[in-house]
Amino acid sequence: MCGIVGAVSTRNIVPILVQGLQRLEYRGYDSCGVAVHQGGALRRSRSTARVAELRQQIDADGVASGTGIAHTRWATHGAPVVHNAHPHFSGGKIALVHNGIIENHDELRAELQAKGYVFESQTDTEVIAHLVAHLYDGDLFDTVQRAVARLHGAYAIAVFCRDEPHRVVGARYGSPLVLGLGDDADPEARYLASDAMALAGVTDRIVYLEEGDVVDLQLGKHWISERLADDNFAPVLRDVKIVHAHTGAAELGPYRHYMQKEIFEQPRAIADTLEGVEGITPELFGDGAYRVFKAIDRVLILACGTSYYSGSTAKYWLESIARIPTSVEIASEYRYRDSVPDPRTLVVTISQSGETADTLAALKHARSLGMPHTLTICNVATSAMVRECELAYITRAGVEVGVASTKAFTTQLAGLFLLTLALAQVRGTTTPEQEAVHLKAMRHLPVALQAVLALEPQVVAWAEAFARKENALFLGRGLHYPIALEGALKLKEISYIHAEAYPAGELKHGPLALVTSAMPVVTVAPNDALLEKLKSNLQEVRARGGELFVFADADTRIENAEGLHVIRMPEHYGALSPILHVVPLQLLAYHTACARGTDVDKPRNLAKSVTVE
Numbered sequence: 346m347c348g349i350v351g352a353v354s355t356r357n358i359v360p361i362l363v364q365g366l367q368r369l370e371y372r373g374y375d376s377c378g379v380a381v382h383q384g385g386a387l388r389r390s391r392s393t394a395r396v397a398e399l400r401q402q403i404d405a406d407g408v409a410s411g412t413g414i415a416h417t418r419w420a421t422h423g424a425p426v427v428h429n430a431h432p433h434f435s436g437g438k439i440a441l442v443h444n445g446i447i448e449n450h451d452e453l454r455a456e457l458q459a460k461g462y463v464f465e466s467q468t469d470t471e472v473i474a475h476l477v478a479h480l481y482d483g484d485l486f487d488t489v490q491r492a493v494a495r496l497h498g499a500y501a502i503a504v505f506c507r508d509e510p511h512r513v514v515g516a517r518y519g520s521p522l523v524l525g526l527g528d529d530a531d532p533e534a535r536y537l538a539s540d541a542m543a544l545a546g547v548t549d550r551i552v553y554l555e556e557g558d559v560v561d562l563q564l565g566k567h568w569i570s571e572r573l574a575d576d577n578f579a580p581v582l583r584d585v586k587i588v589h590a591h592t593g594a595a596e597l598g599p600y601r602h603y604m605q606k607e608i609f610e611q612p613r614a615i616a617d618t619l620e621g622v623e624g625i626t627p628e629l630f631g632d633g634a635y636r637v638f639k640a641i642d643r644v645l646i647l648a649c650g651t652s653y654y655s656g657s658t659a660k661y662w663l664e665s666i667a668r669i670p671t672s673v674e675i676a677s678e679y680r681y682r683d684s685v686p687d688p689r690t691l692v693v694t695i696s697q698s699g700e701t702a703d704t705l706a707a708l709k710h711a712r713s714l715g716m717p718h719t720l721t722i723c724n725v726a727t728s729a730m731v732r733e734c735e736l737a738y739i740t741r742a743g744v745e746v747g748v749a750s751t752k753a754f755t756t757q758l759a760g761l762f763l764l765t766l767a768l769a770q771v772r773g774t775t776t777p778e779q780e781a782v783h784l785k786a787m788r789h790l791p792v793a794l795q796a797v798l799a800l801e802p803q804v805v806a807w808a809e810a811f812a813r814k815e816n817a818l819f820l821g822r823g824l825h826y827p828i829a830l831e832g833a834l835k836l837k838e839i840s841y842i843h844a845e846a847y848p849a850g851e852l853k854h855g856p857l858a859l860v861t862s863a864m865p866v867v868t869v870a871p872n873d874a875l876l877e878k879l880k881s882n883l884q885e886v887r888a889r890g891g892e893l894f895v896f897a898d899a900d901t902r903i904e905n906a907e908g909l910h911v912i913r914m915p916e917h918y919g920a921l922s923p924i925l926h927v928v929p930l931q932l933l934a935y936h937t938a939c940a941r942g943t944d945v946d947k948p949r950n951l952a953k954s955v956t957v958e
């Protein structure tokens with residue numbers, strides 16, 4: 346999603362700004378731009394093409410300076426066209442980039458228009474640029490503090506003023522922003538970025554700004570002010586952390602797309618995630634986890650999208666193995682719902698990036714309701730989510746570039762299974778022998794996943810048929826119902842085929858009406874306690890002429906027949922079976938999308954880390 350980079354330095358910082366944008370590119374964006382302070386004026390280049398094209402445009406325009414800001418935009422207000430791309434200017438004096446959404450933009454726009462400000466875009470962001478220009482009193486740091494006090498909604502901003510060269514001011518509330526300090530090569534430089542990854546190789550000295558902070562960047566110095574409850578600001582010191590951020594620059598190797606590469610990386614990602622897990626102990630989740638696990642008797646999982654489905658799978662594990670009542674909620678719903686809090690709840694958030702705006706807000710909401718015990722399953726150790734939660738399990742999926750999540754999902758499942766076993770241990774619902782059997786099965790997962798990945802050629806054959814469809818149904822039962830949901834989501838996200846998932850027992854309560862010979866029905870068929878029930882559901886589909894595509898465990902005795910296509914999975918893998926069964930669904934979505942010729946790694950309208958509400 347949107348990215349911000351900003352800098353002040355004695356050298357030309359445009360290459361660093363552009364490189365920063367390139368590092369944030371994989372998150373998805375629809376336009377990009379850079380603005381600098383050059384020759385006593387504001388200059389900018391903006392584009393709806395890729396950052397590589399923006400770089401050429403910048404070179405052609407001769408944009409160069411020691412003061413500048415840059416942005417990748419994922420439009421929320423106003424179409425993805427050049428005049429809506431950031432940076433936005435006001436009066437040839439203020440240049441500003443913004444991540445987030447300003448909720449009172451209509452009211453502010455009316456107010457500023459009445460004062461004579463002319464708007465050139467349809468964005469909510471432009472109101473901030475004009476507001477800063479309107480309030481400007483010769484001191485940008487002070488002005489921004491007064492301006493942000495008028496904003497409702499979420500923002501990370503970077504702004505500079507024509508009248509104050511070598512000064513950039515940043516502010517954050519609800520969207521992430523970090524300050525970077527110059528390294529030995531350029532000690533006077535100061536940087537801003539929405540993610541430390543944008544500054545990888547430029548500096549590893551990072552200050553994570555807190556909610557409400559405003560930061561002043563000047564050559565060789567910086568100041569931070571925190572926002573107080575009465576909307577005044579007070580100077581504050583924030584720790585400098587040494588952060589070895591990944592560059593995100595992963596090589597494609599023999600793969601056609603990052604998504605394919607990431608599907609095939611799952612055995613390694615799971616092995617890395619389990620590395621160092623010598624046995625099950627609450628401390629896998631951080632110091633003090635035993636005390637927390639003893640103090641709770643419910644679990645509330647908050648997540649969005651694919652992470653919501655990993656949480657939905659974990660509910661089955663937590664209730665059946667750890668015998669702990671668990672609810673799973675979509676973060677964007679929970680944060681606004683009038684719910685009944687229970688202080689003896691472990692609030693578990695799940696997010697690949699750890700910056701998902703809705704999940705962060707849901708976490709804060711849960712805490713504000715009096716639920717202090719929080720744990721996150723997250724792929725980014727330096728993220729806001731990890732910093733905000735009492736306990737954490739960091740998955741080691743590595744950088745995930747494809748917008749459609751794959752290895753992040755399966756490693757989340759691995760982390761959630763460990764959580765189940767740790768809670769089961771503390772609650773005495775598993776014996777040491779049962780725990781050892783589960784752990785052994787987890788350690789064998791990388792090998793088991795390899796066997797599933799070997800099914801790719803068979804999935805490719807199915808994908809040809811799928812590519813001609815416009816609708817698909819996915820069925821699963823029990824633990825594999827969330828896997829069917831995830832399979833349908835993958836197909837929607839990257840192939841744009843309309844897909845819906847149902848627990849197979851629900852078919853006859855409505856969706857069976859959709860089944861004709863034109864409707865492929867994908868079924869997840871593990872050899873578990875519900876197999877015979879599932880077989881009856883398959884009969885219901887066949888009886889209506891529906892065409893079945895079944896991923897069946899070896900011992901299910903579901904055989905190929907007229908209108909019934911079977912891909913044989915390995916032996917049933919017990920409680921961990923969802924981690925294996927999701928893989929062919931990822932492959933099916935991937936190869937169907939390839940056959941339809943879509944932009945697999947950057948599907949239309951979607952972004953990687955969803956940092957706006």
Ligand code: HGA
Pocket residue numbers: 346347418419420421422423429443444445446447468469470956957
């Ligand atoms: N609301 C602004 C910024 C959008 C954003 O943060 N996207 O991730 C706009 O629409 O330009």
